[in-house]
Amino acid sequence: MTIMDTSRQDLKYDFRQIEAKWQRLWQEEKPDKVSADPQRPKYYVLEMFPYPSGRIHIGHVRNYSIGDVIARYKRMRGFNVLHPMGWDAFGLPAENAALKHGVHPAEWTYSNIAYMRGQLKAMGLSYDWDREIATCRPEYYRWEQRVFLQLLEKGLVYRKKTTVNWCESCATVLAREQVINGCCWRCDSQVVPKNMHGWFLKITDYAEELLADLDKLGGWPEKVVTMQRNWIGKSQGLACDFPLEGRDGKITIFTTRPDTIFGVTFMSLAPEHPLIDSLIAGTEQEAAVRGFIEQTLLEKQRMALDQEPEKHGIFTGAYCLNPFTGERVPIYVANFVLMEYGTGAVMAVPAHDQRDFEFARKYGLPVRPVVQPEERLDGGSMEAAWEGDGVLADSGTFSGLPAAEAKQAIIAEAEQQGFGKAHTTWRLRDWGISRQRYWGAPIPVIHCESCGAVPVPAEQLPVVLPGTEPPYGSSAPLHQQEDFYTTTCPKCGQPAKRETDTMDTFMESSWYFARYISPRSETGLIDHEAGTYWLSVDQYIGGVEHAILHLLYSRFFTKLLRDLGYLSIDEPFSNLLTQGMVIKDGAKMSKSKGNVVDPNDLIQQYGADTVRLFALFAAPPERDLEWNPQGVEGCFRFLNRVFRLIQGNLACFEEHEDRIDLDQLAPADRQLHRKTHQTIRRVTDSIETNFHFNTAISGVMELVNQVSAVAGEDAAEPAAPAVLREALETVLLLLFPMMPHFCEELWQGTGHSQPLRTQSWPEFDPSAAEEDELTIIVQVNGKLRSRLQVPVETGEEEIKTLALADERVSSFTAGRTVQKIIVVKGKLVNIVIR
RNA sequence: GCGAGAGUGGCGGAACUGGCAGACGCACUGGACUUAGGAUCCAGCGCCUUGCGCGUGGGGGUUCAACUCCCCCCUCUCGCACCA
Numbered sequence: 001m002t003i004m005d006t007s008r009q010d011l012k013y014d015f016r017q018i019e020a021k022w023q024r025l026w027q028e029e030k031p032d033k034v035s036a037d038p039q040r041p042k043y044y045v046l047e048m049f050p051y052p053s054g055r056i057h058i059g060h061v062r063n064y065s066i067g068d069v070i071a072r073y074k075r076m077r078g079f080n081v082l083h084p085m086g087w088d089a090f091g092l093p094a095e096n097a098a099l100k101h102g103v104h105p106a107e108w109t110y111s112n113i114a115y116m117r118g119q120l121k122a123m124g125l126s127y128d129w130d131r132e133i134a135t136c137r138p139e140y141y142r143w144e145q146r147v148f149l150q151l152l153e154k155g156l157v158y159r160k161k162t163t164v165n166w167c168e169s170c171a172t173v174l175a176r177e178q179v180i181n182g183c184c185w186r187c188d189s190q191v192v193p194k195n196m197h198g199w200f201l202k203i204t205d206y207a208e209e210l211l212a213d214l215d216k217l218g219g220w221p222e223k224v225v226t227m228q229r230n231w232i233g234k235s236q237g238l239a240c241d242f243p244l245e246g247r248d249g250k251i252t253i254f255t256t257r258p259d260t261i262f263g264v265t266f267m268s269l270a271p272e273h274p275l276i277d278s279l280i281a282g283t284e285q286e287a288a289v290r291g292f293i294e295q296t297l298l299e300k301q302r303m304a305l306d307q308e309p310e311k312h313g314i315f316t317g318a319y320c321l322n323p324f325t326g327e328r329v330p331i332y333v334a335n336f337v338l339m340e341y342g343t344g345a346v347m348a349v350p351a352h353d354q355r356d357f358e359f360a361r362k363y364g365l366p367v368r369p370v371v372q373p374e375e376r377l378d379g380g381s382m383e384a385a386w387e388g389d390g391v392l393a394d395s396g397t398f399s400g401l402p403a404a405e406a407k408q409a410i411i412a413e414a415e416q417q418g419f420g421k422a423h424t425t426w427r428l429r430d431w432g433i434s435r436q437r438y439w440g441a442p443i444p445v446i447h448c449e450s451c452g453a454v455p456v457p458a459e460q461l462p463v464v465l466p467g468t469e470p471p472y473g474s475s476a477p478l479h480q481q482e483d484f485y486t487t488t489c490p491k492c493g494q495p496a497k498r499e500t501d502t503m504d505t506f507m508e509s510s511w512y513f514a515r516y517i518s519p520r521s522e523t524g525l526i527d528h529e530a531g532t533y534w535l536s537v538d539q540y541i542g543g544v545e546h547a548i549l550h551l552l553y554s555r556f557f558t559k560l561l562r563d564l565g566y567l568s569i570d571e572p573f574s575n576l577l578t579q580g581m582v583i584k585d586g587a588k589m590s591k592s593k594g595n596v597v598d599p600n601d602l603i604q605q606y607g608a609d610t611v612r613l614f615a616l617f618a619a620p621p622e623r624d625l626e627w628n629p630q631g632v633e634g635c636f637r638f639l640n641r642v643f644r645l646i647q648g649n650l651a652c653f654e655e656h657e658d659r660i661d662l663d664q665l666a667p668a669d670r671q672l673h674r675k676t677h678q679t680i681r682r683v684t685d686s687i688e689t690n691f692h693f694n695t696a697i698s699g700v701m702e703l704v705n706q707v708s709a710v711a712g713e714d715a716a717e718p719a720a721p722a723v724l725r726e727a728l729e730t731v732l733l734l735l736f737p738m739m740p741h742f743c744e745e746l747w748q749g750t751g752h753s754q755p756l757r758t759q760s761w762p763e764f765d766p767s768a769a770e771e772d773e774l775t776i777i778v779q780v781n782g783k784l785r786s787r788l789q790v791p792v793e794t795g796e797e798e799i800k801t802l803a804l805a806d807e808r809v810s811s812f813t814a815g816r817t818v819q820k821i822i823v824v825k826g827k828l829v830n831i832v833i834r
Numbered sequence: 835g836c837g838a839g840a841g842u843g844g845c846g847g848a849a850c851u852g853g854c855a856g857a858c859g860c861a862c863u864g865g866a867c868u869u870a871g872g873a874u875c876c877a878g879c880g881c882c883u884u885g886c887g888c889g890u891g892g893g894g895g896u897u898c899a900a901c902u903c904c905c906c907c908c909u910c911u912c913g914c915a916c917c918a
Contacts, residue, residue: 221839223837223838223839223912223913226837226838226913227912229837230837230838230914231913231914237918253918254918256917256918268918309916311916334916335916336918337916337918338916340917341918343918346918347918348918349918354916355916355918356918427917544912547912547913548914617846617847617858618846618847618860620847623840623847625846626845626846628845628860630860630861631845631846631859631860635859637859637873640873640874644874685850694846694847694848694858695847695848695858698848698857698859699858701858702858775854779854779898780886781886781899782897783886783899811886822853822898822899824853827853827854828853828854830898831898832898832899
């Protein structure tokens with residue numbers, strides 16, 4: 001036993017030896033390996049899995065420390081805890097590394113995984129390592145391919161030609177988040193729109209449910225829920241046809257303000273609107289309109305995304321007719337109308353829409369108010385659009401109706417007349433999952449000249465990405481890999497070509513939480529029974545940067561997998577904790593800023609327990625954490641203090657007198673015993689209510705401070721051994737989830753035969769925690785003037801008397817009239833004087 | 835512009851349901867031990883004009899009592915951004 005053998009003088013907290021010892025043991029014994037057990041309550045805690053970029057960074061340290069405390073705490077509370085880890089292993093950086101260093105992406109990825117796994121183990125994280133997954137393995141993505149085919153069959157996957165963000169110099173499609181101010185995030189060259197075929201997932205079919213089920217996510221931060229709600233962006237209104245004047249055809253518009261339809265004075269089309277061609281063909285405006293469109297599109301491309309260009313447009317020369325009034329409406333092309341939203345055509349109501357208003361004023365178009373607030377609007381003199389509520393005016397039979405009522409009435413009328421209907425528009429787009437990249441999961445489709453896009457038969461799955469087994473082949477995109485590319489059609493047997501796009505890596509991360517349930521299953525994506533037991537994830541933890549993409553896709557996938565019969569849950573993550581960033585010198589850590597702290601160095605210098613403690617102590621988890629090297633030092637000091645404190649009081653562990661009799665305790669012992677139980681209560685509350693480990697830790701620090709005052713050789717009155725022992729054991733029990741190696745070592749060193757991890761979380765004894773004296777605050781006119789120490793049972797009248805008799809109080813009350821005295825039981829007295 | 839969150843000592847952060855503002859830690863100051871101290875221990879530590887003093891971004895309000903509730907304003911962070 002390392003501790004007992006050393007003489008007190010030389011005692012040192014040797015974290016290297018201690019951490020290595022316990023990690024070795026955990027590696028051998030696998031104490032955190034779990035299986036489904038319906039007899040026990042389960043708890044599934046999950047941290048967002050990392051991309052194997054090469055090394056763990058400090059944000060990972062924080063994320064996994066938080067998750068590990070929760071996992072260990074829940075185990076001590078008797079839960080059967082699933083706590084897995086894996087690798088989000090497909091992605092662009094591997095290809096970049098391949099280009100730069102000539103290593104195959106697979107080799108690069110697997111060696112990174114091996115290194116980072118070692119780093120995680122050096123942190124002492126309590127994962128069930130037997131469940132580790134890597135998404136780049138065919139054993140993983142074969143199920144994704146299977147799901148893809150099932151969705152294809154259900155019509156939830158489709159292929160279409162669309163405009164994508166294309167980087168010429170990298171020769172690839174970029175995801176929207178990889179386009180920064182119109183430029184490529186890697187090479188900074190201009191991103192251009194390009195029309196290409198791609199595969200899409202019909203997330204819009206689930207828009208309604210994705211929106212409605214946000215209400216079930218009570219355990220999510222409000223912020224994330226709101227962001228998702230905005231992202232989905234439901235708006236309800238009227239889709240309505242405006243027939244063209246003097247020719248066949250119509251313009252369909254969408255509006256959320258059908259109540260303003262009598263105020264339409266012109267029509268605006270997006271520059272990309274397909275109708276424009278036929279409207280202007282052969283007219284004298286043709287050249288001018290074409291020139292305008294060309295310039296607008298160019299401008300749109302060049303414009304930095306964070307500024308709005310001035311509104312401008314051009315008259316096409318054509319008119320359409322307002323279906324309600326038959327009035328002629330001039331048709332404009334306008335630079336602010338988006339083809340991607342609604343129908344690409346907007347009925348313009350300058351009196352009630354600020355953009356239309358600005359446009360109308362600029363081009364001298366009429367402004368006609370039709371929704372009148374109390375103070376009557378005048379189209380000629382208005383200075384801004386009125387977007388508020390009001391009563392309809394100049395609106396035919398609808399005049400006089402309040403706007404809200406008018407909306408419904410006008411929609412009903414349009415439906416009855418057959419030129420419009422109630423319509424809902426979504427901001428959410430279908431999810432384009434095709435990537436022209438090598439390092440991703442192949443899309444299991446074969447293109448045949450006569451049969452078209454043919455699904456790969458299920459029994460031929462997985463479609464394995466070529467060249468991922470050593471010796472590694474080329475990392476070139478799949479269409480350059482002849483033997484992969486060329487195949488035969490499963491339907492007609494003719495020569496055919498495989499799909500060469502791979503899937504967006506967000507696909508893999510959308511369902512990994514489910515694969516952890518039965519990661520080695522070769523018969524299905526998930527073992528149904530185990531899934532029923534373990535899912536959903538009780539606590540998910542990760543960065544807020546995934547608030548939309550990953551978390552929305554995972555919710556979507558959960559519903560897809562449910563509808564395919566794999567899962568029986570509606571939502572994947574019952575509770576979500578979005579941890580803040582780790583910052584240094586006021587800025588996010590980044591290589592370019594040169595303020596990066598390498599966890600490796602820290603663990604070398606202080607040990608994992610200290611680093612974990614600091615990551616938990618410096619800020620509550622949801623807030624940004626300012627990295628402070630001196631703060632780390634302070635945590636290290638704390639560990640050393642506790643170490644010495646326990647070493648100096650080993651004697652109290654030798655006696656095994658367990659009973660603590662409240663009535664027999666000396667006042668100092670009673671006080672320590674009380675503090676011990678108050679600390680248990682406080683730490684438990686901090687963890688249970690909001691995972692505020694920072695306050696939990698400071699609670700334990702207070703207890704340690706108090707023990708220090710009454711323990712050891714220097715103490716004036718040595719504490720009773722049983723009380724001291726209880727206090728010290730409590731310190732170890734409460735700190736264990738945060739600093740497991742340290743606490744296990746001391747637990748063993750103080751003569752316990754069973755490991756600390758098998759112990760239950762301590763229960764607090766309310767009667768032990770109870771105070772028998774109270775400090776009553778005495779205020780005069782609301783200001784603190786004195787304090788009274790009274791027994792708990794002191795009555796109100798007595799407290800009043802004592803307060804008035806208090807010397808410091810009477811110096812304020814002397815010569816004044818006491819107006820009233822307010823007594824708050826157990827807390828304070830406030831004497832109000834004039 | 836819209837939406838969300840935040841603003842407390844030199845710093846990170848505490849404060850239950852309206853009831854002691856500044857727990858805990860860092861930094862700093864003084865002392866002890868010491869050849870030495872960047873170890874350890876002890877003490878101090880919001881501000882000032884030192885008093886019926888001031889103080890939780892600013893201004894008002896409700897209240898016996900406000901970091902906490904209400905109104906107005908300022909600043910910062912994040913997200914979305916011409917969404918019809």
